[in-house]
Amino acid sequence: MVNIKAFYHSCSSTISYIVFDQLGGHAIIIDSVLDFSLQSGKIWSEFADNQIAFIKDNQLTVDWILETHAHADHLSAAHYLKSQLGGQTAVSAGITNVQHTFKQIFNISDQELLANGDIFDVLLRNEQVINFGQQSVLVLATPGHTNDSLTYLVEDHAFVGDTLFMPDGGTARCDFPGGDAGTLYDSIKLIHNLAEGTKLWVCHDYQPNGRVLNYTTTVAESKRDNIHIHSKISKAEFIQLRQNRDKDLAVPKLLFPSIQVNIRGGQLPNAEKSEQAFLKIPIDQSLFC
Numbered sequence: 001m002v003n004i005k006a007f008y009h010s011c012s013s014t015i016s017y018i019v020f021d022q023l024g025g026h027a028i029i030i031d032s033v034l035d036f037s038l039q040s041g042k043i044w045s046e047f048a049d050n051q052i053a054f055i056k057d058n059q060l061t062v063d064w065i066l067e068t069h070a071h072a073d074h075l076s077a078a079h080y081l082k083s084q085l086g087g088q089t090a091v092s093a094g095i096t097n098v099q100h101t102f103k104q105i106f107n108i109s110d111q112e113l114l115a116n117g118d119i120f121d122v123l124l125r126n127e128q129v130i131n132f133g134q135q136s137v138l139v140l141a142t143p144g145h146t147n148d149s150l151t152y153l154v155e156d157h158a159f160v161g162d163t164l165f166m167p168d169g170g171t172a173r174c175d176f177p178g179g180d181a182g183t184l185y186d187s188i189k190l191i192h193n194l195a196e197g198t199k200l201w202v203c204h205d206y207q208p209n210g211r212v213l214n215y216t217t218t219v220a221e222s223k224r225d226n227i228h229i230h231s232k233i234s235k236a237e238f239i240q241l242r243q244n245r246d247k248d249l250a251v252p253k254l255l256f257p258s259i260q261v262n263i264r265g266g267q268l269p270n271a272e273k274s275e276q277a278f279l280k281i282p283i284d285q286s287l288f289c
């Protein structure tokens with residue numbers, strides 16, 4: 001039976017998972033986080049270092065460092081973890097579309113980054129199977145929140161990224177480039193068609209109404225109780241609900257830093273001088289006269 005250890009990053013309300021076959025065995029890390037201060041530009045690795053300590057304490061070998069998608073609310077620790085622990089980084093093959101889109105938005109040259117996914121070790125496709133130790137991971141494409149969203153299924157545990165939140169949290173926004181509410185509905189139906197007892201492990205929990213942190217539910221609970229997409233809500237109703245919510249949502253605080261780092265697999269942009277790297281903010285002049 002697979003073992004799961006959750007790590008909660010409070011600043012971004014992110015939950016990252018270490019999944020391993022046995023003590024002293026093999027592991028995967030899903031959706032790790034680098035610590036980052038937008039105000040100061042400081043970046044550090046306390047969160048990822050706690051995960052590294054867990055890996056070492058339990059004598060685990062990391063085979064895979066996985067992303068469920070190119071996150072827009074935190075910086076990925078994938079590159080840092082690989083430098084410390086080894087393993088292969090992997091993300092959806094759809095990352096090339098994300099890279100292409102955001103290379104244009106941030107005016108990133110081909111010399112700095114090619115939109116071919118090569119900055120990751122492996123690009124994953126729908127229904128691909130990868131292995132760690134005695135365990136296997138079934139990769140399911142679950143686009144909608146983003147074009148490159150994946151769900152990782154290990155035994156009866158589905159790591160759904162932002163494709164679903166806890167039932168009282170509903171669903172994630174679909175208004176980023178490549179996002180689509182109708183596509184998200186179809187992806188959630190795919191997850192809801194898994195066995196009723198399948199455990200769902202979410203990537204974020206915003207603790208609605210001040211409830212205690214929780215990051216795991218089941219297919220049965222999600223189908224019955226999810227406030228945005230329970231079994232009585234039609235696709236058309238969901239699309240309307242999702243689009244109405246998305247038009248009033250603020251831009252995520254770390255959108256610009258996150259995307260610039262995450263399309264590079266968790267690496268900073270090239271240093272410009274004296275080993276100093278910079279992140280860009282595209283200026284919207286539409287309201288400026």
Ligand SMILES: [Fe+2]
Nearest residue numbers: 070071072162
């Ligand atoms: Fe996300």
